[in-house]
Amino acid sequence: xxxxxxxxxxxxxxxxxxxxxxxxxxxxxxxxxxxxxxxxxxxxxxxxxxxxxxxxxxxxxxxxxxxxxxxxxxxxxxxxxxxxxxxxxxxxxxxxxxxxxxxxxxxxxxxxxxxxxxxxxxxxxxxxxxxxxxxxxxxxxxxxxxxxxxxxxxxxxxxxxxxxxxxxxxxxxxxxxxxxxxxxxxxxxxxxxxxxxxxxxxxxxxxxxxxxxxxxxxxxxxxxxxxxxxxxxxxxxxxx
Numbered sequence: 001x002x003x004x005x006x007x008x009x010x011x012x013x014x015x016x017x018x019x020x021x022x023x024x025x026x027x028x029x030x031x032x033x034x035x036x037x038x039x040x041x042x043x044x045x046x047x048x049x050x051x052x053x054x055x056x057x058x059x060x061x062x063x064x065x066x067x068x069x070x071x072x073x074x075x076x077x078x079x080x081x082x083x084x085x086x087x088x089x090x091x092x093x094x095x096x097x098x099x100x101x102x103x104x105x106x107x108x109x110x111x112x113x114x115x116x117x118x119x120x121x122x123x124x125x126x127x128x129x130x131x132x133x134x135x136x137x138x139x140x141x142x143x144x145x146x147x148x149x150x151x152x153x154x155x156x157x158x159x160x161x162x163x164x165x166x167x168x169x170x171x172x173x174x175x176x177x178x179x180x181x182x183x184x185x186x187x188x189x190x191x192x193x194x195x196x197x198x199x200x201x202x203x204x205x206x207x208x209x210x211x212x213x214x215x216x217x218x219x220x221x222x223x224x225x226x227x228x229x230x231x232x233x234x235x236x237x238x239x240x
Contacts, residue, residue, distance in 0.1 A: 072134030
């Protein structure tokens with residue numbers, strides 16, 4: 001019996017390796033940038049602290065897309081800041097030190113790319129763009145530009161099955177935390193990775209062991225690398 005052809009996998013070109021010292025191979029999704037979130041954000045998310053949002057993202061397994069101040073399609077936002085740039089963002093801007101770090105190529109493969117900064121007269125002319133393109137354009141206003149954010153976005157059309165980006169679509173390479181004691185632990189009914197039995201207890205989120213964490217140390221105003229989120233012998237969530 002003839003087998004049906006295998007489904008075609010969309011191909012995306014590989015980005016050039018990062019060589020310029022002011023560019024980064026890692027993009028960061030902040031859980032709180034210090035100003036109101038996008039349009040249509042549910043109250044349960046607005047009431048969460050940045051710590052709770054990070055924990056929720058890891059347990060739910062996806063990033064939720066919302067309409068930004070650019071309008072157009074909902075989008076998930078990232079920054080391409082280098083380590084030196086992050087130091088500046090933490091000290092001089094209202095970004096809270098809670099976020100997820102992703103490989104830049106994986107964000108591109110998921111449909112992401114840098115935003116476009118348009119002059120006011122150009123931004124007005126672009127107002128009739130499709131919702132997908134409008135989601136990528138930011139007005140470049142003298143005195144209040146957002147060039148320092150070095151922002152990337154992944155747009156998601158509202159008609160798509162889900163206005164989310166699954167963590168499985170991206171390559172998660174680290175976590176940014178504001179408390180070195182944080183581990184994303186929850187009281188849950190989960191299947192123990194050790195016993196294979198569903199039980200109630202403290203469980204870590206379902207992530208690969210050894211995921212790096214980086215702590216923003218306010219006393220030195222510097223990022224410090226912490227031990228991985230999971231260590232040998234620790235029990236974490238293996239399934240529902």
